[in-house]
Amino acid sequence: MPGHVDSEEVLKIEDLRKWYPLRRGFFETLLSRDELNVKAVDGISFTVRKGEVLALAGESGSGKTTTGKVLLRLVKPTSGSIFFQGKDITKLSEKELKPLRREMQIVFQDPFESLNPRMTIKEIVAEPIRVQHASANEAELEEMVKKALSDVEVVPPEEFLYRFPHELSGGQRQRVAVARAFVLGPSFIVADEPVSMLDVSIRAEILNLMVDLVKKSSASIIYITHDIALAKHISDRIGVMYLGKMMEMGGSQTIVDLPLHPYTQALIAAVPVPDPESKRTQNVISGEIPSPVFPPSGCRFHTRCPYAHTRCTKEEPALVEVEKDHYVACHLYT
Amino acid sequence: MTANSTVLSVQDLSAYYYTLNGWVRAAESVTFDVEMGQAMGLAGESGCGKTTVAMSLLKILPRGGRIRKGKIIFDGEDLVPLSENEMRKRRWKGISIVFQGAMSAFNPVYKVGDQIAEAIKTHESGVSKADVEERIAKLLETVGIEPSRADNYPHEFSGGMRQRALIAMALAANPKMLIADEPGTALDVIVQAQTLKLLRDLKDRLGLSMIMISHDLSIIAETCEKVAIMYAGRIVEYGDAVSIFKNPMHPYTQGLIKAFPSIKGERVRLTSIPGTPPDLIHPPPACRFNPRCPYVMDICKKIDPQLVEHGEKNHLAACHLY
Ligand SMILES: Nc1ncnc2c1ncn2[C@@H]1O[C@H](COP(=O)(O)OP(=O)(O)OP(=O)(O)O)[C@@H](O)[C@H]1O
Ligand SMILES: Nc1ncnc2c1ncn2[C@@H]1O[C@H](COP(=O)(O)OP(=O)(O)OP(=O)(O)O)[C@@H](O)[C@H]1O
Ligand code: SF4
Ligand SMILES: [Mg+2]
Ligand SMILES: [Mg+2]
Numbered sequence: 001m002p003g004h005v006d007s008e009e010v011l012k013i014e015d016l017r018k019w020y021p022l023r024r025g026f027f028e029t030l031l032s033r034d035e036l037n038v039k040a041v042d043g044i045s046f047t048v049r050k051g052e053v054l055a056l057a058g059e060s061g062s063g064k065t066t067t068g069k070v071l072l073r074l075v076k077p078t079s080g081s082i083f084f085q086g087k088d089i090t091k092l093s094e095k096e097l098k099p100l101r102r103e104m105q106i107v108f109q110d111p112f113e114s115l116n117p118r119m120t121i122k123e124i125v126a127e128p129i130r131v132q133h134a135s136a137n138e139a140e141l142e143e144m145v146k147k148a149l150s151d152v153e154v155v156p157p158e159e160f161l162y163r164f165p166h167e168l169s170g171g172q173r174q175r176v177a178v179a180r181a182f183v184l185g186p187s188f189i190v191a192d193e194p195v196s197m198l199d200v201s202i203r204a205e206i207l208n209l210m211v212d213l214v215k216k217s218s219a220s221i222i223y224i225t226h227d228i229a230l231a232k233h234i235s236d237r238i239g240v241m242y243l244g245k246m247m248e249m250g251g252s253q254t255i256v257d258l259p260l261h262p263y264t265q266a267l268i269a270a271v272p273v274p275d276p277e278s279k280r281t282q283n284v285i286s287g288e289i290p291s292p293v294f295p296p297s298g299c300r301f302h303t304r305c306p307y308a309h310t311r312c313t314k315e316e317p318a319l320v321e322v323e324k325d326h327y328v329a330c331h332l333y334t
Numbered sequence: 335m336t337a338n339s340t341v342l343s344v345q346d347l348s349a350y351y352y353t354l355n356g357w358v359r360a361a362e363s364v365t366f367d368v369e370m371g372q373a374m375g376l377a378g379e380s381g382c383g384k385t386t387v388a389m390s391l392l393k394i395l396p397r398g399g400r401i402r403k404g405k406i407i408f409d410g411e412d413l414v415p416l417s418e419n420e421m422r423k424r425r426w427k428g429i430s431i432v433f434q435g436a437m438s439a440f441n442p443v444y445k446v447g448d449q450i451a452e453a454i455k456t457h458e459s460g461v462s463k464a465d466v467e468e469r470i471a472k473l474l475e476t477v478g479i480e481p482s483r484a485d486n487y488p489h490e491f492s493g494g495m496r497q498r499a500l501i502a503m504a505l506a507a508n509p510k511m512l513i514a515d516e517p518g519t520a521l522d523v524i525v526q527a528q529t530l531k532l533l534r535d536l537k538d539r540l541g542l543s544m545i546m547i548s549h550d551l552s553i554i555a556e557t558c559e560k561v562a563i564m565y566a567g568r569i570v571e572y573g574d575a576v577s578i579f580k581n582p583m584h585p586y587t588q589g590l591i592k593a594f595p596s597i598k599g600e601r602v603r604l605t606s607i608p609g610t611p612p613d614l615i616h617p618p619p620a621c622r623f624n625p626r627c628p629y630v631m632d633i634c635k636k637i638d639p640q641l642v643e644h645g646e647k648n649h650l651a652a653c654h655l656y
Binding site: 060170201207230266272273274276278284286288 | 493552558591593611
C-alpha cells in the first residue's frame with residue numbers, strides 16, 4: 001500500500017470511499033428496493049509527503065475531484081480514514097475542523113467560476129483571513145492581502161485591491177485565486193484544473209507559480225488534471241485513477257516513460273504530441289468509461305483492456321508495490 | 335499561390351467587430367490556402383481570432399461583425415461579394431462547420447435524429463422520408479454511432495457521442511470542406527483522441543479538405559499537413575507542418591511550441607510567453623507581437639513585417655529577424 005509509514009507525511013488516506021446515493025423516481029424505487037449508489041471513489045489509499053507535488057490523472061468521471069473534496073473533508077466520506085498531520089480527521093465536526101482549514105486549501109483553476117463577481121479583489125483574498133480571524137486589525141489584514149498579491153505577481157497590489165474580477169485578465173484572475181489559497185500559508189493544497197484551459201501560456205505561468213510557492217514553504221499539493229503530459233513535468237509523483245480506483249502510482253518520470261498498467265498505457269497513448277512526424281494516435285482504446293453505479297466486476301478496466309483474461313473479470317487486483325515506490329493494480333503483475 | 339489543387343484561397347481577409355469602444359480588429363489581412371484533401375491547422379491563443387476567421391469563411395459573423403476587405407476564393411469563386419441567398423446554397427454543401435462547444439450545440443428538446451433530418455432537409459428540398467432516414471443511419475454509421483441511437487435526446491449521449499453526432503450533422507450535405515473549431519477541447523484525452531482519429535479517417539475516406547482550429551498545437555501536429563499560426567488577428571507564420579514544428583521562425587511560434595511540454599524526454603520547467611495578449615481595438619503598432627517579443631528591435635514598432643518566405647520553401651514568417 002502506498003501509505004507506508006513516513007514521518008514526513010502530511011496526509012494519509014486509507015480505503016477511502018465516497019458513494020453518492022442515486023436519486024431515483026418514485027416508480028423506479030417501487031420496481032427495485034436495492035439502494036443504488038454512484039461509487040465515485042471506491043476504496044483508495046495513499047499518502048502525500050511533505051513538500052511534494054502529487055498529480056491525480058484519469059479520464060473524466062474517474063473520481064479525481066471527489067477524492068480532492070473528500071480528503072479536505074469538504075464532503076463526508078462514506079467509509080475509510082483520513083489522517084492529516086498524523087491526526088485522524090475522518091469524523092471531526094465542522095467546528096473541530098475549523099482550525100485545520102487554515103492549513104488546507106482548494107484552488108479551482110477556473111478563472112470564470114471560482115471568483116465571486118460581486119466581491120473586490122481585496123475581499124476575495126481576505127475571505128479566509130476573516131473566517132479564521134487571522135489578522136489583529138484591518139491594517140494587518142490589508143498587509144496580508146497585499147503580500148499575497150505580490151507573491152503571485154499581481155503588482156503593484158494597491159492597484160488591484162478595489163477592482164472586481166471582470167476588470168482583470170484571465171491570467172490575473174487565476175493568480176488571485178492562487179493568492180487566496182496561499183494567503184494563510186497552508187501546508188496542503190488541492191488544485192483542480194478544468195478540462196479546457198484555452199491558454200497554455202497562462203496555464204504554464206500559474207503552475208510554475210504554484211509549484212514555486214509550494215516548494216518555498218515546503219507545503220504539499222495535489223494537482224488534479226487530465227493532462228498527464230503536463231503532470232510529468234510539474235509533479236513528483238502521479239496517481240492514475242479509473243472509476244473510483246487507483247490503478248497505478250509512482251514517480252512521474254517512471255509512470256509516463258514506463259507505465260505498467262494497461263490503463264495508464266492507454267491514457268499516455270492518447271496524448272497528442274506536438275510533432276507532426278511522430279506517431280499519429282492510431283491505437284486509441286475504444287469505448288467510454290462505464291457507469292460508476294454498476295462498475296465492471298473484477299478489474300474495473302477489464303471491459304476495455306486489451307490484455308484482459310478470465311481472472312480479470314472475477315477477481316479485483318490489489319494495488320501492490322511492484323518495484324520501489326511504484327504501485328500497480330493489475331493481474332499482469334501478480 | 336493558387337495551384338490546381340487549391341480548394342480554398344483566403345487572400346488579405348480582414349474582419350472586424352463594431353463595438354461601442356471602437357472596431358475590434360479580430361482578423362487582419364489573413365492569407366492562406368487549403369489544398370484538396372488536406373488539413374490546414376489554425377492555431378493560436380484564446381482570443382486571437384480563429385473563430386472569427388472560420389465564421390468569415392461561411393459569412394456567418396455575429397451582429398457587429400463585418401468582413402472589411404479581402405477575398406475568399408472557394409472552388410474558383412470569390413464568396414465575399416455573394417448575397418446571403420447565394421451563400422445559403424454554398425454553406426454546408428461547399429463548406430461546413432463543426433462549431434466550438436459541442437455540449438451546447440444541440441437543441442435539448444429534439445431527438446438527435448430529427449435534428450440531423452432538419453439539416454438534410456434544409457439543404458435539399460424534396461427528399462423522401464425514407465431517403466432521409468437512410469441518410470441519417472448512414473451518417474451516424476460514418477461517425478461510429480449505432481444508427482438506432484437516432485431516437486435518443488442529446489442528454490442521453492455522452493460528450494464524445496455528441497461531438498460525433500455534430501460531425502455527422504456537418505456532413506449532412508456532403509461538403510467539400512469541413513471546418514472543425516476546437517474539436518475535442520472540452521473532452522478528455524481518450525475521447526479527444528477518438529474524435530481526432532475519426533476526423534482523420536473521414537478526411538481520408540471522403541477526401542475532405544479540412545480546417546482544424548485549436549489552441550492546442552499537439553492536436554494540430556497530429557492532424558494537419560499545413561499550419562497557420564495566428565497572433566492578435568494576424569497570421570504570423572504559415573507553411574508545412576513538419577517545417578514549422580521543426581524549425582519555428584517567428585518568436586511567437588517558438589514560445590507557443592515551448593509552452594507545450596512534450597510527454598517524451600526529460601522533465602523540464604514549463605515556459606510561458608511573458609506579457610498579456612493585446613487589446614484588439616488598439617493593437618500595438620507594426621508587429622503586433624512587439625511588446626512581448628524577446629528579440630524586439632526598433633523596426634518592429636515602425637514597419638509591419640510581411641508574411642513571406644525566408645529561404646525555406648513553403649514556410650512563411652512575418653518577422654523582421656529574417
Ligand atoms: N454530488 C454528486 N452526486 C452524485 N454523483 C456525483 C456527485 N459528484 C460527482 N459524482 C459522480 O461521481 C463520479 C466521479 O466524479 P468526479 O467529479 O470526482 O470525477 P473527475 O475525475 O473529477 O472528473 P472530471 O475530470 O470530469 O472533473 C462521476 O460519475 C460523477 O458523475
Ligand atoms: N461579437 C463580438 N463582438 C466584439 N468582439 C468580439 C466578438 N466576438 C469575438 N470578439 C473579439 O474578437 C477577438 C477574436 O475572437 P475569436 O472568438 O475569433 O477568438 P478565438 O481565437 O476563436 O478564441 P478562442 O480560442 O477563445 O475560441 C477577441 O478579442 C474577441 O474578444
Ligand atoms: S487486471 Fe486484467 S483487465 Fe485489469 S488492467 Fe490488468 S490485464 Fe487488464
Ligand atoms: Mg473533476
Ligand atoms: Mg474560438
